[in-house]
Amino acid sequence: MARDYTLHRKPTGPASGIDYRAELNDEQFGAVTSSPGRALVIAGAGSGKTRTLTYRVAYLLDQGIDARHILLLTFTNKAAREMTERVRSLVPHDVSALWSGTFHSIGNRILRRHAEELGFTKSFSILDTDDQKSLLASVVGSMAIDTKVRRFPKADVLVSMFSLERNTGEALKDILAVRYPYFDSWQREIHEVRDAYARRKQETNSMDFDDLLLKTLELFRDHPDILALYQQRFRHLLVDEYQDTNSVQSELIDLLAAGGSSVMAVGDDAQSIYSWRGADMGNILSFPKRHDGCRVFKIETNYRSVPEILELSNAAIRANRSRFEKDLRSSREVLGVKPALVPLEDPSAQAQFVAQRILELRDEGVPLEEMAVLYRAHFQSLEIQMELTSRGIPFAITSGLRFFEQAHIKDVAAFLRLVTNRRDEMSFKRILQLMPGIGNKGAEKLWSEWRKSGAATAEEAPDWPAALALKGVPKKAAKMWEQLGYILAEMTPGGSFARPGDMIYSVLEGMYDDHLKASYDNYENRRSDIEQLMAYASQFEDILEFLSQLSLLGGADGEPGGKREEQDTEKITLSSIHQAKGLEWKAVFLVWLADGAFPNGRIIEADDEAMMEEERRLFYVALTRAKDELYLSYPLINPKSYSGEVIQRPSRFLDDFPKEMVEEWNVSPRWGDSWEVDEPF
DNA sequence: TTATCCGCTACGAAG
């Protein structure tokens, strides 16, 4: 017989004194102050979703809930950071015990604590897409598959196949049949590659991004005692962007909630744009069914956009068949200016138009911070970047290549990964291939020597220079090889780990700086990137935490360091629509609205209704980012298309709303001068 | 086996 006993912890702080009634509208108030239990909040674009969630956290704290009982899950690091900050500024409570983060980062946190139960050590490495590709290439290479006779899927295709399988829970066989019929004849081999890949990850003590979710789920399923631990701890679960959860994420929540915790899931079906990584709108639709006594709150007042923009958005999304009927009402006054529809001759004219209009808006008093250029895919920002640069307009771009995915950053990180996880095959080989005379094959050989030597799996820290006495080191590499021993020894003084920042210093000065000078023409840039990384690293005491952050933080919102002076200067934002989700600006330029660019050509070809509807939701997300002014533009000709000069059709999404909702601008060039914009009135 | 050069192709979104 167990006895229930309650531990009364001292309250984490005084009441916040927030007047919830006054600071929230009725719809928000209802959700924020709802009693514990299960709740689904359907919150339209711009309706104060973040506000609702952060006030909910504040409300829970005010009710005397211990911060450590709250788990706040988001999809992006930026959202996590923003919410934590807003909560911090809202309440006087100490919230350091509150867990908030992306699903992946929370998974990582849990897995580090219990890695042993799954046959890993807590210093497991995290493989990014790049590492996954190399590992898969190595797996395929070792399997004697004759890729010459018939085309075998390339590593990046394999990555998406396996990822889709794991994130949707569908069988690989079915995924192949439906999405990759042309590889169906390789079915047996693909399954073998998948299994060998899983074994290699285990052997090398590494997890990929999908593992961070799936292994957490596995941990909970196979270890009821551990699950119970977290069920007890997290009495209040809050999930942002619930419509974008995939089967693994939704199951994780359901499992955690099964112990009787409260759950508040917030989302908007019209903004579900991640099905390509397994997101399933069905999760939000069936949420009330899966959770007993679930209450549904709808928040439909839009505070963001003027009626002209909101009506256009509503009309655009209405073209989708599968959606909840929902009409957002704008709380704002009619502005009297319609969104602009701007056809332009070609991409460079489009870039010039955007740049010129940005300057005009700034003269009218709109700060650069309040403007954004959005596009479907990163490469579509190229001309605009060049134009802004040449006109001296400062911009911040959420770049396609993340900071930590650049080769030189990954090279340096490989050293740190290797000292924390000596079974890290990818890092070991990566370091070796920096040396002259060692390529793919050489690295492979030395890796197996290294494994044979036993140092890879030894319990205690190796004497590095001695441990590296391996057979088969080419003469050309001998000098650097010796140097490597010293560097690794320096990184692990007395068998413990040096500080992350010092480790990077050792790598840079001990060896990598020479490599940079020898291999790249932009040595200075790369060196300063690494110095930036060093500065960022010195905020960390714990090497494992630093490496986790490096893998989990996108350069998009977490560019390490970020030059301080630059942060003060006013900048306009360039961003993909996916990354713009949840953000807002006074003026938004949505560019490249041409069929084939947006909607994306592959989706047009696929001729799949569901995919097209998701694309349209993406369009909707873009439109609803704008508060006051919206410019929809497209180039008529694409001269840089690889099939030569191509005349483009305007995006089919532009047909989804009546022409009267926009004002068409005729832009004509004036030569020898800047472009002139003829406004109809 | 590695390093380099050259022609050909494809150009999606994120943790």
Add this chain to the structure above:
DNA sequence: TAGCGGATAA
């Protein structure tokens, strides 16, 4: 235009 795979030189 970069990023590759294949061919060739070292």
